[in-house]
Amino acid sequence: MKRIVFSLVLAPALAACAASSHDVAPAALGTPRATADLEALLSIPGPVEVETVVAADWAVERSGLINLDHPTAKAAHLEDGDEPIQIYLHALRHPKYGLFLVDTGVEAAVRTDLDHSLFGGLLGSVMHADKVKVRTDTKAWLAAQPQPPAGVFLTHLHLDHISGIRDVPDATPVYTGPGEAAASDLLFMFTQGTVDEALESKGNLQEWRFEPDPSGQFAGVIDIFGDGTVWALHVPGHTPGSTAYLARTPKGPVLFTGDASHTRWGWEHGVEPGSFSADKPTSAESMKALLALVARHPEIDVRLGHQMLQSTSVAAR
Known part of the structure; x- marks a missing residue:
C-alpha cells in the first residue's frame, strides 16, 4: 500500500519533468516563410558549403530507430537487435555569416575520460556508451577550423545530438525548436540533469519562432538568414521541437533530417522512427512531409539522423 501511495504522489511530478530546465528565449534570428518560398529556390545553386563529420560509430536497438509494428517493417520481417549507427x-x-553547426558530434571527454563525459555514469551504461567508438571529437575538429562557430542549430535535445556541445565556445548561440526544452516525459527524470549539465555554461536556448506554414506542408518554415540560403523546418514527433535544416549549396540543396528519420531503411521504405520517438503518429506525418519534399525535388541530398543513405546496415540487407 505504501508503494502504491508513493507512486500516486510521485507520478505527477515525474510526468511533469522537462527535457531541460535551461533558460530559453525567442530567437531573434530567422523569418517565418512558406514551403512554397523555399521550393521556389531549390533549383538555384546557393553559396553555403556543407560538411558532414562522422564523430562516432555506435549501435542501438533497432526498435527505437524503426517502427517495427509498421506493416512494411513486418512484411520485411525486421526484428529487433543492435543496429549500427553513427553520430x-x-x-x-x-x-557572409560564418560557420554554423547542425548538431554537435561528440565531446573530447568521450575519448579521453568517458566516466566524466556526458556519456558517463548510469545514463551512459543504459545508453551503451561502451559501444560508442569515437572517430573525430568536436574539440579537435573545431581546433582545425579557421574560424569559431557563429552558432549551433540543434535538431533536438537528445544526448546523442548535444554530446559535443561542451567543446563549443560558451558564447556561441544555440538554437532549438519551440517547446523542446519544456517538453515533459517520464524519461526526462533520468536525462534532465545530463542535458542541463551539457548546457549550463551556455546562454539562453534560442527557440525558433515558427508560424503555421501557409503552404500547409510543414508545422513551420523559417528562412534563417533572410537570404534564402539556410532554412529550418519544424518536424515535430520525435520530440515536440524537432527541427530539420536545409542548405542551398553550389552543388544543390542538402537536407539534414535530424531524427525525423534515423536510418536508411526507414527513409527508403517510408517507415517512421520507433520507440525513441515521443509521438509516433506525428513523427510519421513529419517524415511524410520530408519524403514528399524530396520526391518533388529529387536533387536534394539527404543526410539522415544516424546513417548515410549509401551505407549498409543489418536492416538494409
Missing part, C-alpha cells in the same frame, strides 16, 4: 556533426559555412 554526426554537420558544418555549414556561409560566406
Whole structure:
C-alpha cells in the first residue's frame, strides 16, 4: 500500500519533468516563410558549403530507430537487435555569416575520460556508451577550423545530438525548436540533469519562432538568414521541437533530417522512427512531409539522423 501511495504522489511530478530546465528565449534570428518560398529556390545553386563529420560509430536497438509494428517493417520481417549507427556533426559555412553547426558530434571527454563525459555514469551504461567508438571529437575538429562557430542549430535535445556541445565556445548561440526544452516525459527524470549539465555554461536556448506554414506542408518554415540560403523546418514527433535544416549549396540543396528519420531503411521504405520517438503518429506525418519534399525535388541530398543513405546496415540487407 505504501508503494502504491508513493507512486500516486510521485507520478505527477515525474510526468511533469522537462527535457531541460535551461533558460530559453525567442530567437531573434530567422523569418517565418512558406514551403512554397523555399521550393521556389531549390533549383538555384546557393553559396553555403556543407560538411558532414562522422564523430562516432555506435549501435542501438533497432526498435527505437524503426517502427517495427509498421506493416512494411513486418512484411520485411525486421526484428529487433543492435543496429549500427553513427553520430554526426554537420558544418555549414556561409560566406557572409560564418560557420554554423547542425548538431554537435561528440565531446573530447568521450575519448579521453568517458566516466566524466556526458556519456558517463548510469545514463551512459543504459545508453551503451561502451559501444560508442569515437572517430573525430568536436574539440579537435573545431581546433582545425579557421574560424569559431557563429552558432549551433540543434535538431533536438537528445544526448546523442548535444554530446559535443561542451567543446563549443560558451558564447556561441544555440538554437532549438519551440517547446523542446519544456517538453515533459517520464524519461526526462533520468536525462534532465545530463542535458542541463551539457548546457549550463551556455546562454539562453534560442527557440525558433515558427508560424503555421501557409503552404500547409510543414508545422513551420523559417528562412534563417533572410537570404534564402539556410532554412529550418519544424518536424515535430520525435520530440515536440524537432527541427530539420536545409542548405542551398553550389552543388544543390542538402537536407539534414535530424531524427525525423534515423536510418536508411526507414527513409527508403517510408517507415517512421520507433520507440525513441515521443509521438509516433506525428513523427510519421513529419517524415511524410520530408519524403514528399524530396520526391518533388529529387536533387536534394539527404543526410539522415544516424546513417548515410549509401551505407549498409543489418536492416538494409
